[in-house]
Amino acid sequence: xxxxxxxxxxxxxxxxxxxxxxxxxxxxxxxxxxxxxxxxxxxxxxxxxxxxxxxxxxxxxxxxxxxxxxxxxxxxxxxxxxxxxxxxxxxxxxxxxxxxxxxxxxxxxxxxxxxxxxxxxxxxxxxxxxxxxxxxxxxxxxxxxxxxxxxxxxxxxxxxxxxxxxxxxxxxxxxxxxxxxxxxxxxxxxxxxxxxxxxxxxxxxxxxxxxxxxxxxxxxxxxxxxxxxxxxxxxxxxxxxxxxxxxxxxxxxxxxxxxxxxxxxxxxx
Amino acid sequence: xxxxxxxxxxxxxxxxxxxxxxxxxxxxxxxxxxxxxxxxxxxxxxxxxxxxxxxxxxxxxxxxxxxxxxxxxxxxxxxxxxxxxxxxxxxxxxxxxxxxxxxxxxxxxxxxxxxxxxxxxxxxxxxxxxxxxxxxxxxxxxxxxxxxxxxxxxxxxxxxxxxxxxxxxxxxxxxxxxxxxxxxxxxxxxxxxxxxxxxxxxxxxx
Numbered sequence: 207x208x209x210x211x212x213x214x215x216x217x218x219x220x221x222x223x224x225x226x227x228x229x230x231x232x233x234x235x236x237x238x239x240x241x242x243x244x245x246x247x248x249x250x251x252x253x254x255x256x257x258x259x260x261x262x263x264x265x266x267x268x269x270x271x272x273x274x275x276x277x278x279x280x281x282x283x284x285x286x287x288x289x290x291x292x293x294x295x296x297x298x299x300x301x302x303x304x305x306x307x308x309x310x311x312x313x314x315x316x317x318x319x320x321x322x323x324x325x326x327x328x329x330x331x332x333x334x335x336x337x338x339x340x341x342x343x344x345x346x347x348x349x350x351x352x353x354x355x356x357x358x359x360x361x362x363x364x365x366x367x368x369x370x371x372x373x374x375x376x377x378x379x380x381x382x383x384x385x386x387x388x389x390x391x392x393x394x395x396x397x398x399x400x401x402x403x404x405x406x407x408x409x410x411x412x413x414x415x416x417x418x419x420x421x422x423x424x425x426x427x428x429x430x431x432x433x434x435x436x437x438x439x440x441x442x443x444x445x446x447x448x449x450x451x452x453x454x455x456x457x458x459x460x461x462x463x464x465x466x467x468x469x470x471x472x473x474x475x
Numbered sequence: 476x477x478x479x480x481x482x483x484x485x486x487x488x489x490x491x492x493x494x495x496x497x498x499x500x501x502x503x504x505x506x507x508x509x510x511x512x513x514x515x516x517x518x519x520x521x522x523x524x525x526x527x528x529x530x531x532x533x534x535x536x537x538x539x540x541x542x543x544x545x546x547x548x549x550x551x552x553x554x555x556x557x558x559x560x561x562x563x564x565x566x567x568x569x570x571x572x573x574x575x576x577x578x579x580x581x582x583x584x585x586x587x588x589x590x591x592x593x594x595x596x597x598x599x600x601x602x603x604x605x606x607x608x609x610x611x612x613x614x615x616x617x618x619x620x621x622x623x624x625x626x627x628x629x630x631x632x633x634x635x636x637x638x639x640x641x642x643x644x645x646x647x648x649x650x651x652x653x654x655x656x657x658x659x660x661x662x663x664x665x666x667x668x669x670x671x672x673x674x675x676x677x678x679x680x681x
Contacts (some may be wrong), residue, residue: 230514242647245513295644297515340647413645430591432642445507445516449577455594 223288226299228368231440235375236293237394238342239328239335241361246337247375254334254395256379265325265400268316273325275379279365281314282306286369292424292456294388298438303383304366309357317353317401324356325349325406327398336429343409348404349393350420351384354465360385360458363396386455386462388422419475423466424456440465481548489555499527500566517574526569529635532558533656536632540663545657554609557628561606564599591641598634601627629664632657 225231237247259275284304292298312324330346332338338345355361362383365372372378377394384391390410400406410418417431426436437449455462466474505521507516511521535556541547576582585592605625607613614621636657639650 227514234514238645242643242645244515297518340648347481432591434585435577439515439517441514445520445574446502447517 212331223290223300225288225302225368226440226442231301231367232373232375233331234299234441236295236389237337237375237377239337239345239347239435240375240396241329241337242340243377245445249375250336251374251417254329254331254374254378256374256395259379259397261380261396262398263311263315263400264398265402266318266321267312267401268318270315273315278311278314278380282310282363283361284365287360289360289362289383289385290453290456290458291383291385291389291392292365292438292452294390294418294422294430294435296430296433296435296438296452298452299441301383302368303362303364304369305364305383307359308361308363309359309384309400311363312356312401313402320403321401322353322403323401323406324351324353325398325400325402326351326393326396327400328393329395329397343413346397347393347409348407348412349382349391350408351391352405352465355384356460358465362462386424386458390418391422411428421471421474423462423471423475424452424454425471425475426452426454428472477546481546485551486549489552492552493559496531496555499560500524500562513650517570521567521570521575522561524570525639527559528563528567529639529653531556531563532628532632532635533653533660535560535628536657536660540660544663558609561602564602568595568599591638593637594634594641598631598638599630601634605631609670628662632661 233248234244235247236244237251240247240250257275262270262272262273262274262473264270284306286302286304288302290298291301308324326349328347329335330338343395346353351361362385364377364381364383367373367376367378372381377392380396381394382396405420408418408420410422411420424435429435435452438452439447439449453459503512503520506512507520510516512519535553538549538553538556541549572582576585586596587593605627606623608617608621617624633654636650636654639653644651
């Protein structure tokens with residue numbers, strides 16, 4: 207609708223975000239299916255087969271099924287969204303994404319009344335994912351959102367960056383982008399989307415619930431048990447890059463704060 | 476074979492070890508400045524220095540078992556290895572202080588509040604007296620106390636490995652390998668067949 211696109215337009219325009227370079231965005235990644243080093247995804251993910259690709263949409267939807275990625279694309283309008291991206295490890299980037307709103311995809315499947323959460327799953331294909339040989343996490347990688355978060359106009363399903371197809375290390379062919387949450391919420395290489403009435407289990411929360419909450423909204427006032435979240439370092443600034451203050455909800459307070467009214471963000475971190 | 480190795484080691488001057496061992500410090504810094512360490516050189520440099528320090532720590536703890544079980548004598552390089560380890564721990568700490576954290580108020584808070592930093596800092600503080608006393612004068616001056624003091628390196632090894640395990644996200648394999656190596660090397664020091672070996676060990680140093 208008109209209201210929604212205005213909102214997204216404002217998020218995009220505010221303080222004229224300067225995107226990071228292609229090299230920054232594609233050489234410094236967390237994608238543990240390909241290794242725990244920041245360069246491992248760029249080194250290892252090229253072997254991943256991303257075509258053909260399909261996404262199973264099931265649970266509390268009117269039209270459950272396996273949707274071919276090409277069929278999804280033909281129904282969606284791709285737009286550019288320049289978002290801040292803030293990792294839980296206290297580094298950040300600005301990424302020019304291309305994609306469509308998750309709400310449009312959910313509308314395609316028809317969300318039923320009882321649905322309260324959306325669960326996501328990453329592809330688990332050990333023969334193409336050397337990092338899964340180690341049980342760093344309980345594969346497949348899982349993430350989840352509350353339904354209102356999923357329907358928020360900022361929530362994007364990305365298919366590209368810089369006007370090109372997503373490189374494999376960035377989550378090709380289809381990934382989530384939730385710009386007001388820590389980066390690990392933005393799950394990559396999605397193969398399943400399930401609408402449920404219960405809060406779904408999520409990978410980092412399962413692995414260490416004390417450190418990684420279900421919500422994981424960017425919040426400079428709630429520190430990670432092992433480091434402060436008050437500041438961040440923008441990637442690409444070189445050896446003498448200064449830390450900069452982290453913004454509440456990563457700078458998207460106007461668009462998302464209302465969803466968390468009345469919640470104790472220290473408890474629901 | 477072993478004798479020939481020991482013989483060539485005897486001819487290798489320690490100053491070569493000092494020079495070759497020091498070179499990676501400025502080289503890595505230069506790499507960080509010029510993009511050779513990737514798009515986030517601060518963390519990369521911190522990690523490179525820290526990992527080199529840990530490797531030198533493992534090496535220094537391996538010298539006694541290497542001689543005891545493999546007959547390879549690297550004793551004359553042990554001081555150099557230890558001091559190089561101290562150099563890289565110091566570089567690691569300086570990168571953390573100056574380039575990474577930057578905010579002085581934050582540094583003390585981190586040391587107190589974050590266990591992996593508390594442990595890393597404890598390791599550094601324990602390393603200080605060892606570095607200061609790694610000269611012939613101190614050895615003469617301190618006598619038997621010197622050997623006792625330098626057993627702190629066992630604790631430092633464990634602190635270093637635990638520091639690494641605690642700072643990574645999730646359970647990762649690499650830091651666990653370091654811990655296993657260090658624990659293994661410490662276990663090799665446990666006296667076995669005490670009567671047979673104690674005299675020799677005491678004479679030649681632990």
